[in-house]
Amino acid sequence: xxxSTASLAADRAHSTVPEHGxxxxxxxxxxxxxxxxxxxxxxxxxxPVAGVLATSLKTNAEIAERGIWALTGKLTxxxxxxxxxxxxxxxxxxxxxxxAIPAVVVSIAGGTLIGYALAKFRPRGGxxxxxxxxSGLFVPPQVLLVPLFTMFRSFDLLNTxxxxxxxxxxxxxxxxxxxxxxxxxxxxxSLRYAAxxxxxNEGEVFWRVMLPLARPALAALATLQFTFIWNDFxxxxxxxxxxxxxxxxxxxxxxxxxxxxxxxxxxxSLAVIxxxxxxxxxxxxxxxxxxxxxxxxxxx
Amino acid sequence: xxxxxxxxxxxxxxxxxxxxxxxVVPTAMALRLSFTDANILGQTSQWIGFDNxxxxxxxxxxxxxIRITLVWTLFGALIPPALGLGIAxxxxxxxxxxxxxxxxxxVPISISLVxxxxxxxxxxxPGDGLINQMLGLVGLESLEEAWLANxxxxxxxxxxxxxxxxxxxxMILYLAGLTSIPGELVEAARVDGxxxxxxxxxxxxxxxxxxxxxxxxxxxxxxLRNFDLVFAMTQGGPVRETETMPMLVWRILFRQxxxxxxxxxxxxxxxxxxxxxxxxxxxxxxxxxxx
Numbered sequence: 001x002x003x004s005t006a007s008l009a010a011d012r013a014h015s016t017v018p019e020h021g022x023x024x025x026x027x028x029x030x031x032x033x034x035x036x037x038x039x040x041x042x043x044x045x046x047x048p049v050a051g052v053l054a055t056s057l058k059t060n061a062e063i064a065e066r067g068i069w070a071l072t073g074k075l076t077x078x079x080x081x082x083x084x085x086x087x088x089x090x091x092x093x094x095x096x097x098x099x100a101i102p103a104v105v106v107s108i109a110g111g112t113l114i115g116y117a118l119a120k121f122r123p124r125g126g127x128x129x130x131x132x133x134x135s136g137l138f139v140p141p142q143v144l145l146v147p148l149f150t151m152f153r154s155f156d157l158l159n160t161x162x163x164x165x166x167x168x169x170x171x172x173x174x175x176x177x178x179x180x181x182x183x184x185x186x187x188x189x190s191l192r193y194a195a196x197x198x199x200x201n202e203g204e205v206f207w208r209v210m211l212p213l214a215r216p217a218l219a220a221l222a223t224l225q226f227t228f229i230w231n232d233f234x235x236x237x238x239x240x241x242x243x244x245x246x247x248x249x250x251x252x253x254x255x256x257x258x259x260x261x262x263x264x265x266x267x268x269s270l271a272v273i274x275x276x277x278x279x280x281x282x283x284x285x286x287x288x289x290x291x292x293x294x295x296x297x298x299x300x
Numbered sequence: 301x302x303x304x305x306x307x308x309x310x311x312x313x314x315x316x317x318x319x320x321x322x323x324v325v326p327t328a329m330a331l332r333l334s335f336t337d338a339n340i341l342g343q344t345s346q347w348i349g350f351d352n353x354x355x356x357x358x359x360x361x362x363x364x365x366i367r368i369t370l371v372w373t374l375f376g377a378l379i380p381p382a383l384g385l386g387i388a389x390x391x392x393x394x395x396x397x398x399x400x401x402x403x404x405x406x407v408p409i410s411i412s413l414v415x416x417x418x419x420x421x422x423x424x425x426p427g428d429g430l431i432n433q434m435l436g437l438v439g440l441e442s443l444e445e446a447w448l449a450n451x452x453x454x455x456x457x458x459x460x461x462x463x464x465x466x467x468x469x470x471m472i473l474y475l476a477g478l479t480s481i482p483g484e485l486v487e488a489a490r491v492d493g494x495x496x497x498x499x500x501x502x503x504x505x506x507x508x509x510x511x512x513x514x515x516x517x518x519x520x521x522x523x524l525r526n527f528d529l530v531f532a533m534t535q536g537g538p539v540r541e542t543e544t545m546p547m548l549v550w551r552i553l554f555r556q557x558x559x560x561x562x563x564x565x566x567x568x569x570x571x572x573x574x575x576x577x578x579x580x581x582x583x584x585x586x587x588x589x590x591x
Contacts, residue, residue: 035397038390042401048419048464049407051430055422067428110315123308129316136323138573140525142549142566146333146559147326170322173315202307231412234527253414254532264422271418275411282410283403290476 056080056272060263068264079269087266089273091245092252096277099161099248100229103168108221110169111176112214116206118177119184120192130181136174141234152239159246163239168229176221183217184210219288227278249274327570334563345560352564361540362565365548369524369569372459372544373576376523380463381515384470385508389500391471392478402475409468417532420461424448448534454541462529466522470515477511478504513584520576524569545569 055068057075066072083089114133118126144167152163187210195205211218233250240246247255253274256267282289334352338345356362387405391398408416423430424447432444447457481504489503505512527546530536536543536551543551545565552562 038397038401041387041390042404045464046404046407047430048416048423049411051422052415052419067433068422069428069430069433110318113311114315117308117311121304121308121311123305123312126308129312132324133316133319135574136319137521138570138577139323139327140546140549140566140569140573142527142546142553143330143563143570144323144326145553146338146563147329148322150329151326166318167322170318173319174323202304203310206311227410231414232528233412233414250412250414253412253418257414257418257532267418271415275415278410278412279407282406286403286406290472 052268052271052275055264056268058265060265063264079265080273083266083269083273087256087270088244088247088252089249089270092247092249093273095161095246096230096248096250099164099168100226103165103172103229104222104225106165106169107172107225108176108218111173111178111221112180112211112218114173114177115180115182116184116210118181120189120210121202130177133174133177136171137178141171145238149238157239159240159243161240161246164229164232164235164248167235168225168232172225172229175224179217179221180214183214187213216288216291219285220291223281223285223289226281230278330563330567333559334567336560338559339557348560352561353568355561356564356568361543361548364540365543365545365565366568366572368455368543369526369545369572372455372526373520373523375459376463376466376519377516380466380519381470381512383463383467384472384515385474387467387471388474388478392475405468405471408465409472413462413465413528414532416461416465417529420457420464421448421533423461424457449538451538451541454534454538458530458533458542461533462526466519469518469522473511473515473518474508477508481507510584513580517577517580520580521573524573524576545572 051069055063056079057077058073059076059078062070062073114129117123118130123129148163148167149158152158157163191209192205195209196202200208231250233248233254236248236251237254240248240251244252244255253267253270256270333345335347335349336345337348337351391402391405426432426444426446426449429447431447435441435443445453447453485503485507486499489499494502525546526544527550530542530544530547531550534542536547546569549562549566549569552558552565
C-alpha cells in the first residue's frame, strides 16, 4: 500500500516539473507552494468549525457588541464554566452515554452474530434473512415513528431512555450485519475446520478464533455506530420531549438553540462540549474506520 | 436438523427477534396505517384503500416535497462526491503533512447536524452573518441577503451546509480507494503518453468505480432521509421552500395529526430509496471489471 502511494506521489512530483527542468530547488519550491495552497484550502474549509470554537471562547457581551465573526477580543472559558454549572449539561451527557454505550454494544454484537451465522453456517433461507435485515438501511425513520410510539406507550416506556436504546440497537443490526457478513466471508473456512478438528465447538471457534480477527472491523463499526447514535436527535425529540431530565445532549442543544434568549457564546460552548466525544473517537480510530468500513462495504 | 442450523438459530435468533419487533413489525403496521384514515393516536380508524396515496400524489405540498427531495438527491450525487474526490486527490500523498490535513478534515463528519446547522445559520444570518460581513467588506452591501429567509436562496443555502459535511464522507472513502490503485498502472499509462488529465479520466476514475458506488449509495440515502439539517436550520421554511419529504412527514404527523397520510408519504419515500439504491447497484455491477 505504502509503496504504491509513494510511487504515485513521486510520479506526480516528477510530472509537475517543467520539461526544461529547474532542478531540485525548483521542485522543493513547488512542493512548498503546493503545501501552502493545501493548508489555506483546509483552513478555509474549516472556517465553520473555527467559528463555533471561537464563539464559545468569547463573552456574550462582546458578541452582542461586535458580531459573531469579529476577529477581536479576549478569549475566556467563562461560557464553559457557565454551561457546565447552570444548564442540565451533565445530565444530558450522562443520558447520551446511557443510550449510546448499550446501543453500540448490542447493535455490533447482534450484527456480528447474524453476519457470522450467515457467512459460516449458511442456513437455509439465509439470503432472504440477509435481504430483510439489510433493507433496514433503506427504511426512513419516519416510517417507524407512529407504530413505535404506540408500542412504547403501551409498554409505558415514553419519556425514558429505553426507546432510543432499543431502536438504535435494532436499526444498527442492518449496517453491522452487512459489514460483518462481508468480513467473515473473506476468512477461509479452513480456519474454522482446523479449530473444529482440534475439538473446539462452533461457539468457541467464533469467540476464540474468529472474533479476534475481526477487531479492525469491530472498531470501525464502533466508531460509526457511536457517532450515528450520539448525533441523533429525531428519536429523543419524538419519545422524550415531555421531560428535560431524560433529554440527550443533542436534544438539549436543539432546545437551547430554539430559545432566542440564550446567547451565542453559551450555545457554542454547549455545541463544543456535545461534539468532543465523537471528534475524539474519530481521531483515535480514523485508520481503523476507513479500512474497516471498506472491507465491509466492498465485497471481494 | 443439521448441527450448523442449530448453531445458526442460536446465533441469529435473539437479534432477529429484536429486529422484527422494532423494524419489521412497525414497517408492516405503517403499511396498514397508510390504508386508513387514522388521525388521532390510538383511535379506531377506517379502511380507505388507496385514498392516502391518491391524496399524496395530487396534493401540491407532497408533490413539491418530492421534487425538492429529488433535486437534492441529484445534486447530492454530483457535488459532494466530486468535491470529495478532488480533496482526496489533493491529499493522497503519503506524508505527515497530508496526514495532519486529513485528520483536520475529519471534524465536519464527526459533528452532529445540529451543530452544523447552528454554525451555518450564523454564516447566513442577516446583520452579523459571515457572508454579509464579507460582502460588506468588499463594498457589495447591495448583495446582502437574509439567505435562509429568502425563498429563492433558502434551499441552496441549506444544501451547501449539507454538502460541506457530506463531501468529507466522500473524501474519506475516496482516500481509501486511491491507496488501493496500483502505482504501476498509473506509471504504465504515463509511459504510454497519457497526460495528467487522461490518467485521471481513463485510469483512476474507472478503477474507483466500486468506491463511487458506495459513496453514491451512502450519500443518496443521506439525501433521501435528510431531516436533521432541515429541522435544525429552517424547519421546512420559508413558506415550505426547504420542506424535504421527511420534514413534510414530520409536519403531517405533528401539526396535522394525519397518521394515515404520513405513513403513505413515508412509504413512498421508502420506495424511492429502494429504486435509487437498486439503480446504483445495477450501475456499479455493470461497470465492474471483476465480473
